[in-house]
Amino acid sequence: MTDKYAQLVNQGLGKNVAKKLGLPQPAVLRRYEPGQPLVTGPVVVLGETAAADKLAAELLSWDLDVRRHAVPREKLGAIILVLDEVAHPRDLEKPVLAAAGSLRDLGPCARVVTVSRPSGETDTPAAAAARQGVDGFLRSLAKELRAGATGNGILLDGGVEAASPSVLAALRFFLSGRSAYVDGQFLTVSSAAGSLPDDVERPLAGKVAVVTGAARGIGAQIARTLHRDGATLVLVDLPAAGDHLAAVANAVKGTALQLDITREDAGQRILEHAVQRHGRLDIMVHNAGITRDKLLANMDHGRWSSVININISAQLRINEALLASEHFGPAPRIVSVASTSGIAGNRGQTNYAASKGGVMGMVRATSSLVAAAGGTINAVAPGFIETEMTERIPFALREVARRANSLQQGGKPADVAETIAFLASDAAGGINGEVLRVCGQNMVGA
Template sequence: MTDRYASFVQTGAGRALVKRLGLPDPPRLRRHTPGDPLVPGPVLLGSSAGGRIAEPAGKILTAAGVELADPVAAHDADRRFAALVYDASGITDSAGLRQLYDFFHPQARSLLPSGRVIVLGTPPAECGSPREGTAQRALEGLTRSIGKEFGRGVTAQLVYVTREGDAGTPVSLESTLRFLLSGRSAYVSGQVVRVGAGTAVAPADWDRPLSGQVVLVTGAARGIGAALAKVLARDGAQVVALDIPAAGDELAAVANDIGGSAVQLDLTAPDAPTRLAEHLASRHGRVDAVVHNAGITRDKTLGRMDADRWDSVIDVNLSSQERINDVLLERDLIPAGGRIVSVSSIAGIAGNRGQTNYATSKAGVIGLVDSLSPVLRERGISLNAVAPGFIETRLTARIPLAIREVGRRMNSMAQGGLPVDVAETIGWLSWPASGAVSGNVVRVCGQSLLGA
């Protein structure tokens, strides 16, 4: 679906009109292309006094071929940076928050278009005192405000890095830094990511971080699922693409295009989990990552909704995920180091009129992450979710024009996202190198003004 307004504002006449009338100005976002450098310019790395993460972060960036700017260059008014990375883990009270101002205030106009801001901190629950916990929680307000202020496609994120197993921080943190700095995260902003002490395995080739991995994708025949299958295959995965029999032709086309395999299966069938488990066991012996993408909508206001609309949405969007997880885990088909990624929605965070069934199911997915991820962590398996906002698909194309335009513009990017934006985020959470990232719900919404 084409966003004609965003295309228009890239023209000379469009830019003049936007400036004169103060209209939304959608920037051209930097998205990932294989072979691209991680960032298109130098990165300025700063640290609070006593910060513990700057050193390992600097090693990660240097090893990735990133040019770290000389701190003296930060005072050059003409110097431009691709990213600002700041270690705030040394801030132990509210007075220390002044260090954030001292670092970011001079650099507010120094970022290149589609630049990146990453703040590194300590999870408040791990802080040694209430004052330290207070200061670390304050970082969320900083990053979310920067995401809304800097404009021009700039994204801002907060990454809480556990104190547990600090010796392993470089490997645990690397996949998250690489994702957030790259064009893969173009439509992700204002998010809080928690990096724990789980097992992270760096790939031999960061251009193919899923090489040798078997990944199951449900709902793979079209839209976000088809884009996801393509991204995972590009990154080296052997993709098992699953969808309902009625979508068989489209599913086969997706699987053939990426060199994957197709499975036609109705996930609501009583024997679906068992049949799926038997297929994976006989064909692959395991599944390294499971992506629960299958979902449906059956919209009506609650007072007008029949029971079938309610039951079908809950069953497909939530209960089927639980049933599949149970069987795959019971049969040990997801090995230690495995990953599960579920697709939620911003509707599960903010709610949506006429979608009580859908919002309930997607909030349930978030509950699944909250309740099951600590259990799976003991088995060395990560569980996360992504929550898309307004994404340009065939479904959103059916929304009335006025509502569609509101959905597109009410975010920091002033535009809808693309299926590939959701796919790239799921891809990152599916990497073996992201094994220390668990229990997260990452919104892919351009920092929507709805929900949070």
């Protein structure tokens, strides 16, 4: 699906007219392509703690141009603001204003990343205030950035150190084009687990992954992205989508499994297929989902039950079967597709929002069970993504939905797929029970 307005205001006469009239001018986002530079310019690491020193040293080992102090009027690729030791709100002023002095020097599609610690009940009131203050600061800053730049945060939970594998992996993800449509979000690293890949271009090499709802749209793009990153694919969809499913499976050199995931034995069928063809299963991506929109006053049993059964009940049954199997692992990864509708709600989608809210609740509650097996479970919550489904939204409503985020445009299926691929990797082994929104950051609220 093409955003013709965005194309118009980014070239020629349309660009000049939009600028004169003060119309929204969504930037062309920098999206990941194999072999491209991680960032497009020097990276400034601000902070006076040991964590700042460690991160600067690590970034140097990535062959990046790293600065501890910005040079005025030099176009920057990123600012990393290390705030892990703030103990009082007044501690924020010096590093934050140091970053402020460099904001006008950020290049197109630059990145701002904070590294801090979450507030907790055992903190002093002053420390909790400072740490929670980072949250409000970063989310507000992300809404001020322009030209496709994004702002995101990494939270170091408990005793996690800045140089832990999943912290470095999250930093690489946020700096790269993989996170083009992730904006104003925080990702908590809760343990030192995880291992960085030998080949950053193929972080899923040797892994066997299942993707449900893989015949079209976001599911097909997830399959292509996981294949690009080295995974062997088992693709699942309904028999009615068999031709499309076979085409995608052939394109990614995977196998197709025609299956209704609401069947009681769906989990066992998926395991049997993966084990028979590939010997095991490492990654489960729950992408399959439907909408049956209706105002609640007009809702009926069929619309409600079909959405709940496919979007959440099937995931619960499949996960139960996977976690009971010796063939899932040894470091299993589960990634579920939720939705921002499950966070903020959406008119006419009480059934869909309930199911996607259910996905997020399931992820949090299952995290300890998966951790016991040496694995992780996380969710990705897309916002407005340009798909065949969103193309059917009435024009005026579609345009409002596209522009009502900090990046002033809809996302692409690839944005969802890139985030899933990151969370499915061994490098993300210290990230568990998280919901990461891929929504361009809503203009109102978080």
